[in-house]
Amino acid sequence: xxxxxxxxxxxxCIITMLLYSILALSKMDYRPLEVGGLSCILIxxxxxxxxxxxxxxxxxxxxxxxxxxxxGLIMIxxxxxxxxxxxxxxxxxxxxxxxxxxxxxxxxxxxxxFKYLYAIIAIxxxxxxxxxxxxxxxxxxxxxxxxxxxxxxEIAKFFLIFYLASAIQDVKDFKDAVKISIPVFICxxxxxxxxxxxxxxxxxxxxxxxxxxxxxxxxxxxxxxxxFIVGSIFSYFKFAHVRTRFAxxxxxxxxxxxxxxxxxxxxxxxxSGGLFGTGLGLGHPEFIPEVHNDCIFAAICEExxxxxxxxxxxxxxxxxxxxxxxxxxxxxxxxxxxxxxxxSMIGFQVFVIIGxxxxxxxxxxVTLPFVSYGGSxxxxxxxxxxxxxxxxxxxxxxxxx
Amino acid sequence: xxxxxxxxxxxxxIGLIYVxxxxxxxxxYTDLKGSKKKDRFLDYALEVLDAPSESGIxxxxxxxxxxxxxxxxxxxxxxxxxxxxVSSYHARIFIKDDELYIMDLNSTNGTIKNGDLLxxxxxxxxxxxxxxxxxxxxxxx
Numbered sequence: 001x002x003x004x005x006x007x008x009x010x011x012x013c014i015i016t017m018l019l020y021s022i023l024a025l026s027k028m029d030y031r032p033l034e035v036g037g038l039s040c041i042l043i044x045x046x047x048x049x050x051x052x053x054x055x056x057x058x059x060x061x062x063x064x065x066x067x068x069x070x071x072g073l074i075m076i077x078x079x080x081x082x083x084x085x086x087x088x089x090x091x092x093x094x095x096x097x098x099x100x101x102x103x104x105x106x107x108x109x110x111x112x113x114f115k116y117l118y119a120i121i122a123i124x125x126x127x128x129x130x131x132x133x134x135x136x137x138x139x140x141x142x143x144x145x146x147x148x149x150x151x152x153x154e155i156a157k158f159f160l161i162f163y164l165a166s167a168i169q170d171v172k173d174f175k176d177a178v179k180i181s182i183p184v185f186i187c188x189x190x191x192x193x194x195x196x197x198x199x200x201x202x203x204x205x206x207x208x209x210x211x212x213x214x215x216x217x218x219x220x221x222x223x224x225x226x227x228f229i230v231g232s233i234f235s236y237f238k239f240a241h242v243r244t245r246f247a248x249x250x251x252x253x254x255x256x257x258x259x260x261x262x263x264x265x266x267x268x269x270x271x272s273g274g275l276f277g278t279g280l281g282l283g284h285p286e287f288i289p290e291v292h293n294d295c296i297f298a299a300i301c302e303e304x305x306x307x308x309x310x311x312x313x314x315x316x317x318x319x320x321x322x323x324x325x326x327x328x329x330x331x332x333x334x335x336x337x338x339x340x341x342x343x344s345m346i347g348f349q350v351f352v353i354i355g356x357x358x359x360x361x362x363x364x365x366v367t368l369p370f371v372s373y374g375g376s377x378x379x380x381x382x383x384x385x386x387x388x389x390x391x392x393x394x395x396x397x398x399x400x401x
Numbered sequence: 402x403x404x405x406x407x408x409x410x411x412x413x414x415i416g417l418i419y420v421x422x423x424x425x426x427x428x429x430y431t432d433l434k435g436s437k438k439k440d441r442f443l444d445y446a447l448e449v450l451d452a453p454s455e456s457g458i459x460x461x462x463x464x465x466x467x468x469x470x471x472x473x474x475x476x477x478x479x480x481x482x483x484x485x486x487v488s489s490y491h492a493r494i495f496i497k498d499d500e501l502y503i504m505d506l507n508s509t510n511g512t513i514k515n516g517d518l519l520x521x522x523x524x525x526x527x528x529x530x531x532x533x534x535x536x537x538x539x540x541x542x
Contacts, residue, residue, distance in 0.1 A: 004428045011421045015414060022410050025403050060425065067421065279411040282404065304415065311418045318425060 002051065005059055009047050012067050013040040019074045019280055026281040035077060038088065039070060046095050050389070054102055057393035058326055062098075064319045065370050065385055071312055072371030075299050076292050079285055083292055083373055090375040094382030101386030108390055111162060112334045118163035119183040125152040125159070126190040151376040153191060153199040154367075158380055160187060161206060161341035165334050168214035177220050181207070185227065192231075195241045198352050198364030204228055205348035206341055213340045214333075249362035262289045266298030266357050270309075277305030292373040294365050297357045312371075313354065320347045326392035335391045342384045445501055445527070445542035447480070447494075452536040457483040463541070466501070470494045472533060473506070486510050486534035494525065501525040501540070510534060 020036030043066050050062050069091060077084035129143055129152055142149045160183075167180040184207045191200035204224075211220050235242050244259065252260035252267070265288040272278065285291045285299035301309040323343030330336035346369050353372075356363035367377040447464045458464070464480055471478040473491040482491070488508035495502055504522040505512040512519045513532035525531075529540045 004424065008421055008424050008428075011417060011424070015417045015421070018410065018414055018417070022407050022414075026407060028403075060429070064425070276415060277411055279404075279407045280414070282407060304411070304418075307415050308418065311415070311422055314422055318422075318429070 005047075005051065005063065008063060009043060012063070012070065013043060016040055016043070016070045016074070019070075020077075022280045023074070023078060031081075032077065035073075035084065035088070039073060042066075042092065042095065043070075046099070049099065050102070054389070054393060057102075057389045058322055060322050061319070061326070061385060061389050061392060064315055064322070065381070068312065068315050068319070068370045071300060071304075072296060072368070072373075074280070075285075075296055075303070075371070076373050078281055078303070079292050079299065086375075087373050087378070090378040093375070094378045097379055098382040098386040098389070101383060102389050105387070105390050108335045108338065108387065108394070109332050112166045115163055115166035118159040118166070122156040122159040122163060123183060123186055123190070125156040126187055126194070128152055129194055130190070148375070151374070153194075153196055154376040154380045156187065157199070157202065157206070157345055158384060160184065160203060161210070161338060161345065161384075164207065164210045164214075165337035165341055168210060168337060169333055171211075171215050171220075174219070174223075177211070177215070177223075181211075181224065185231075188231070192235050192239065192242070195239075196365070197242065197245060197362075198356070198366035201352050201364065202345065202348045202366065205351075206345050209344035209348075210337055210341050213327075214337055245362045245364065249359065252359065262295060263357075263359055263363050265289065266295045267359060269295075269298045269302040270358065273302040273305045273309075275306050277301070277303050277308055279303065290365070293367065294353060294363070294372065295357055296372050297354050297368055300371075313350070316346065316350045316369075320344075322392075323388055326388055330391050331394050335394070339388055339391045342388050345384065346381070445525075445540060447531070447538040448541050450530070450537040450539050452482070453484055455483065456487075456534075456536060457481055458536065464538075466494055466496075468496050471506075473508075482534060482536050484534040484536060487536070491533055492519075492531075501542075503531065508533075 016039050017033075017036045020032040020039075023032040024030060046066065047059070047062060050057070051059055073084060073087060073091065076087050132143060143152055163183065164180070171177050171180060184203065188200045188203050191197070191203065208221060208224055211224065212218075232242075236246065237243075248255070248260050248263060252263040254260065256264045269283065269285060269288055273283065277283070280303050283299070283302040285302055288295045288298055291299050297309065297312070300312060304311075320343045323339055323346065327336045327339035327343065330339055349366055349369050352361065352364060353366050353368050355361040356366075367374050369377065369381045445466045447466060449458055449460055449462050449464065452458050452460055458480070467479060470480060471490065471493050472480045472482065472487075473489050474481065474483060474487045475489040478490065488506070488510070490506045491508040492506055492512045493504045495504070501524065502522045503512065503514060503519065503525050505519040514523060514525070515530055525540050527540055527542045531538045531540065
């Protein structure tokens with residue numbers, strides 16, 4: 001088992017070095033190799049710490065995200081090397097937080113009792129951008145602290161999962177379900193007002209998954225779907241930005257030089273990649289607006305081809321599967337629901353952004369977990385992984401005890 | 402020239418990515434199969450950590466456990482330790498209600514589990530260390 005894991009880590013390092021050496025060759029510069037070496041050191045050291053001291057947990061919950069992160073780092077480095085150095089700093093910080101959580105979080109079920117606190121924090125975080133927020137790229141979902149901008153909606157997600165995990169267990173009848181869903185719908189409403197529709201969709205996805213798994217009652221799902229549909233129709237007629245997004249989705253080519261530019265360029269990029277891609281460094285991802293962030297999947301598809309893009313989606317699939325497996329084996333209902341929430345968060349986030357880039361659903365600006373450039377998203381996702389790792393560690397031992 | 406190399410290397414990279422994916426899935430598959438097997442059988446074993454060379458069991462070997470496993474110097478035992486410090490019928494490891502227990506059979510020098518002398522039948526877990534005479538075992542499973 002362990003030798004297998006080691007050989008996987010070795011292969012990941014080989015792929016990383018190979019990709020950076022392609023970049024080094026094409027730029028005739030040794031600096032990509034340094035970045036590659038640094039990434040490999042990070043991969044190996046974080047894996048060895050986990051496998052040495054926390055061997056009980058599911059190591060794949062670390063190995064797969066490390067691999068996924070390399071896709072993002074190499075792509076960001078290829079697009080804009082200055083950003084990549086910042087991203088490595090975020091990556092290191094993320095790993096640091098991951099380690100802190102794995103080392104210091106003893107018993108996750110102790111966090112269960114603060115349930116209303118979580119809801120209040122989530123709502124405060126989301127409403128803070130309404131008052132102190134700054135509009136960046138058409139969404140009012142950024143808080144500016146000194147030199148840095150943070151995205152409170154990313155952090156709110158984390159608290160929402162904890163709130164739902166502790167609240168859902170008390171649901172006995174329909175009235176309880178309505179009561180616990182009020183904070184969630186307040187959050188989604190705030191996100192719609194702030195024009196962060198993607199995050200709203202993800203919040204709803206997390207909510208519906210956790211409610212279904214926590215109560216296994218189809219009635220609640222139908223009810224919340226009904227509320228969601230009514231809410232979307234209402235916001236379609238009420239808010240202009242929702243209508244714009246929708247119109248772009250229906251026909252991006254109509255306004256291909258302005259509003260539909262991003263989606264048109266990413267579709268062209270994916271198409272020009274073909275099955276095997278143009279090869280690293282040979283595509284033109286710089287044509288796509290926001291390529292290091294929202295549309296990074298289009299750039300990956302262009303340079304790694306359909307096969308590379310599919311591999312990335314498969315990796316996410318395996319990651320979500322491992323998360324759900326940790327949920328099944330978790331030692332109590334609270335940790336099980338938290339694991340479900342985190343896995344569904346990753347799953348829905350990937351669906352919303354990849355679906356948006358390939359024009360399956362309207363494109364909304366959310367980050368591709370572990371791949372897109374962004375500090376808040378990187379750190380938060382690693383924090384979630386740390387919690388997941390902790391849950392997988394303290395699993396029920398049915399057989400031996 | 403560089404362009405050609407890049408074009409060739411892209412196949413290598415994609416191939417390697419899929420090799421990793423295949424390996425991950427393979428590990429998970431064996432993992433899934435293994436966990437099912439453990440639910441049905443209790444396959445515990447004893448690993449010999451230390452034993453005198455003349456005792457007849459070699460260091461590093463793995464001894465399988467049965468529903469009842471008798472340990473002692475006498476030839477009718479399941480695990481025979483030819484060591485003067487071991488009694489003829491020294492200890493018994495048995496499975497009851499799907500759980501593993503160890504019991505000392507009133508031996509002269511006693512049986513030591515995780516550093517403590519056994520008084521009555523005690524439950525065994527994977528990783529426990531058992532000392533019988535000069536031999537030392539670890540429960541694995």
